Amino acid sequence: MVNPETELPGREIFADTRSGRQAGRGSGTHDFDDHRTRRIEAFERRFAKAVAAEGLKLGGACHARRIVLASSRRMISYLRLALGKGGRRGPEVHDLDSDISRKTPRQIQAHLARASLVPPCAAPGRRHRPL
Numbered sequence: 649m650v651n652p653e654t655e656l657p658g659r660e661i662f663a664d665t666r667s668g669r670q671a672g673r674g675s676g677t678h679d680f681d682d683h684r685t686r687r688i689e690a691f692e693r694r695f696a697k698a699v700a701a702e703g704l705k706l707g708g709a710c711h712a713r714r715i716v717l718a719s720s721r722r723m724i725s726y727l728r729l730a731l732g733k734g735g736r737r738g739p740e741v742h743d744l745d746s747d748i749s750r751k752t753p754r755q756i757q758a759h760l761a762r763a764s765l766v767p768p769c770a771a772p773g774r775r776h777r778p779l
Contacts, residue, residue, distance in 0.1 A: 696723060700727055700731045712739045714739055714742060715740070715742070716742050716760060718759075719744075719745075742765055744765065746759065754769070
């Protein structure tokens with residue numbers, strides 16, 4: 649999934665694309681906080697909720713026993729919050745603090761196998777054993 653809010657250029661989200669300083673009259677400048685960081689974090693939290701909901705929905709529809717979430721450290725923390733704690737029926741949810749979005753499918757599978765989250769890739773013509 650791709651977060652469309654983070655794909656927008658700054659001018660589409662914020663009125664002023666420069667953050668933190670504004671030239672005043674005379675020789676001084678004025679520092680200010682335009683809450684840009686909090687707005688970006690709010691975008692990421694909303695996206696994490698959408699990813700968590702979609703992951704659980706797909707996992708349930710496929711009768712998956714396990715869902716693996718792999719992302720950057722900050723996004724994983726948002727995903728953990730979105731998923732909540734216990735009391736949930738359905739597949740086990742594992743998270744991996746690793747951004748693997750730029751890897752090929754074969755590299756992703758190998759990376760997850762090294763973390764013992766999926767079975768290692770079987771040789772062509774051979775079936776793998778489930779974990």
